[in-house]
Amino acid sequence: MLATNGIKPLASFTTLGELEVYLSKGSVDVIICQICPACEAGLLLLSVLNRMHKSGKLEQLPSVFWSGETSMIELARRGDDNCTFGLPAIGQTAWIKCMGGVAMTALESLARLAKAAGIHVEILHQCGAIALNDAFRAALLIHAKNDAEPAQATFDSLAEDEIISALTTGEGLRFVFQPQFDLLSRRVVGAEALVRWKHQRFGDIPPSVMIPLVNHLGLDLLLFSLVEMWAIKVMLALKHENYRIPIAVNASAKTLCTPQFAERLAARMHGVGLPTHLLKLELTEDVPEPDELLLSAALTAIRAKGFQISLDDFGVGAATMNLLVNISFDEVKIDGSFVRALGEYSSSGKVISGFINWARLLTSNVVAEGIEDESTIPMLHRLGCRVGQGYALAHPMEFDDFMVFMKKQN
Template identity: 35%
Template sequence: MNIPAALSDQAGAGAPHVMALGPLTRSTDMLSGLLIQGDLHSLRVSETRGQLEAELAAEAVDVIVCEVSGDASEHLNLPVRLLRLYALNRLAKVPAVIWLSDLPAQTLDAQASELRDAGVGVEVASLVDKHSLAGALGRLATRRPARPAGAACPPARFTEDNLRQSVESGQEFRIVLQPQYDLTTGRMVGAEALARWRHGGFGEIPPSEFLPALRRLGRKCALFDFVLARVHEVLHTLLRANAALPVSINASAATLAIPGLLYRLDAGARREGIPAELLKIELTEDVDIDDIQRIASDLEWMRARGFGISMDDFGTGTSTLERLTRLPFSEFKIDRSFVQRMHTEPAARAVVITALDLGRRLGMRVVAEGIERSEHIYLLRELGCHVGQGYELCRPLEVSDFIAKVLNEASAQPLPRNGEQYRVA
C-alpha cells in the first residue's frame, strides 16, 4: 500500500487519527502527503470492513476515509453501519466519514446531509483535487458534533444535586456569545447568549445533557436569571464604550409562563439602565404552548416595552406557523438544517426562500442559523437574507473575547465574494 507508518511526532495539535478503508486505488499519495505534513495524527489502512470493525474496537479513530466511484460504491453504506455498531454499544463513538469520489458533488451531498442529521459527520472530497481532502478534514474539525439519532444517552456525569447547586451558585456556569452578522457588510449586528457548564470533576457538560435535567428539576428559571445577569454585565461594558449590540436570551414557553418573570426582566433592565432594545427573548421550540393567548398577551406587553421577541428554529416543530401568526415576534431564525441543505436539496432551498419572503411580508427580521461554509453566505445573500450566524462567520466566544472583538471592530471585515475564502473567526 506504500503508506508510511503513523508519524504522530510530526502531527499538529488536534490532528485526527485516520483510518483508510480499502481498496485504495487513487488516494494513496494524497493521504501519505497529509500524514507527512503533520495534518494527520496517525494513519492506518484497513482492507475489509470486518477488519475495520475489529480495529475500531481496539483503538480510537476520528475519521474513516474511503473511495467511492461509479464502479465502487459499496462504501456508501458505511455511515449507516457505524450507527448500528454504536447503537449496539460496540463503538465508543461514531467516527466521521469522508467519501473520496470522482462523482459530481451533488450526487453525494444530499445523502451526506441526511447522514449528518442522523449523527454521522460525513464530508465529500474530490479524488482529482489534492486540496479537497484537506478541506474536508477542516470542515469536520469545525462542525459541531451531533449525537447519533436514536442512540441512547450516555450515563449522566452529574447528579441532580450537583446541577441544582451549580446553577444556583453560578460558580461553574458561564455564558458564551454567538455573534450575528450583516451578510452584506460583514459587521456584527447582535449576538445570542448561550449557557455553558464546566463541571469541577467532568469538565464541559454539553447543554444537551444539562438542559433536560434542569427542565425536570423545574430550575430553568434559575438558569434564565443567571444568563440574564451575565448579559447585563456584558451590555454595561459595551454601553460604557458606546458599542452596545442587541443580545438574545433563550427561553422556553414554560419559562416565560412563570408568574412575574417578564415583569422582573423589565424592572431589572430599567434598574440597570439597559435600554430594552438591547435585550431580546428567543423563544425555543422545546415545550408546547398550552395557553397561547396568555403568552401572546405577555409578549405583546414586552414588545410594547421595547424588547425584541425572536422565534428560534423556524421550520421545525408542529406549531411553527401558529406561533408565527399568533405571537408578536420581531424576528425569526431559519433552522440550521434548511440552511445547510439548501445547496443540494430544492425543498430545503424552497423553505429558505419562503421564510425570507414571509419575513418581508410580516415585517420581521430573518436570521439564518448554521452558516458553516462560505457558499452558504453567497447563496443567502443572493436570496436576500441580511443577517446570519454560524461557525463560518464566528464561533461562540467567551465573554472577554466577545467584548474585545466588538471594541476592536474586528468583525468589520468584508464578507467574501464568490470564489474567495472566508477567514473563520
C-alpha cells in the same frame, strides 16, 4: 480505484440482509454502494444503519458513499399538459439532474436527514479515483471529529446537586457573548448571551447536555435569570461606550409563561435605565408549552412591554412552523443545520430562500446562525439574509474580551 488509494476492501455484498449480518459481527469505516434504478438497497441502507445503531447492534456508524451514473432527465416539454411533476417548462424544456435515475435533490435531502441521524453520506458526482480519495479524506475528518466529541454516556454520572450548586453559586459557569453581524458591512448589530459550564471532573459540558439537565430539574427560570443578569451588565457597559445594540437571551416557553414575567423583566430594565427594546428574548423548544393560547398571550404581553421576541432554530420540526403561523415574532433565526448545508446541497439555498421570503411576508427579520464557513456569507446575502452569527464571523467571547472587541469594531 480503491487499490489506487491504497485501500483494501474487506467484503462485498449484494443484499442488505447479508450486509446486516456482517455488521452485527463488527463495525466498518466506509460502505460504498451504487445508486441504480434496479436496486433500492443504497437508499434503504441508511434506515438499516440507523435502526441497528439505535438498537445497540452497531456501535460505530460508518460513512456511506453513493456512486452512480449521472444524467439529465427531461421533465416536460413546452406545452405539455401531462407534467406529472407539476413543473411545466416555460419557453424551454425542463431538466433535472439524476444519479441512477434518482433526482439529485432527493438524494441530497436524504443525505441531510442521514446527517441529522449521525450518518455521514458522500455523494460521488464523478466516481473517479480523485473523487473517491477526497471522499475518504472527508470521512476521516468526520470520524476524527466524532471521536473528539464527548460521548453522552460520559455525563450520565452527573449528579443533580452538581448543576444545582453551579447555578446557585456560579462555580464553573462562564457567560459569553457572540456578536451578530450585518453580512454586507460586517458591522456588529447585536449579540447573543450564552452560558458555558466547566465541570471539575468532565471539563466543558456541552449545552446539549447541560440544558436538558437544567430543564429536567425545573431550573430553566433560574438559568434565564443568571444569563439575563449578565446581558444587562453588558448592555450597561455598552451604553457607557455609546453603543446601542440588542442582546439576545434564550428562554423556554415555560420560562416566558411564568406569571408576571413581563412586568418583572420590564421593571428590572427600567430600574437600571435601559430601554426594553435592547433585550431580545429567543424562544427555544427545550421545554415546549402545551397550551399555545397561554404562550401566545405571554408573548403578546412581553412584546407590549417593548421587548423583542425571536424564534430560535427556525425550520427544525413542525412545531416552529406552527408557531410562526399562529404567533407574531420580531425575528426568526434560521437553524444552523440549514446554513452549514448551504455549500454542500443545492436544495439548501432554495429552502433558505423560502424561509426568508416567508419571514418577510410576516414582517419578521431574519438571522442566520451557525455560519462556520466564510464562503457561505456572500451566498446568504445573495439569498436575502442580512444578519448572521457563527464561528466564521466571531466566536463567543467573555465579558472583557467582548468589550475590547466592540471597541476595536468601532
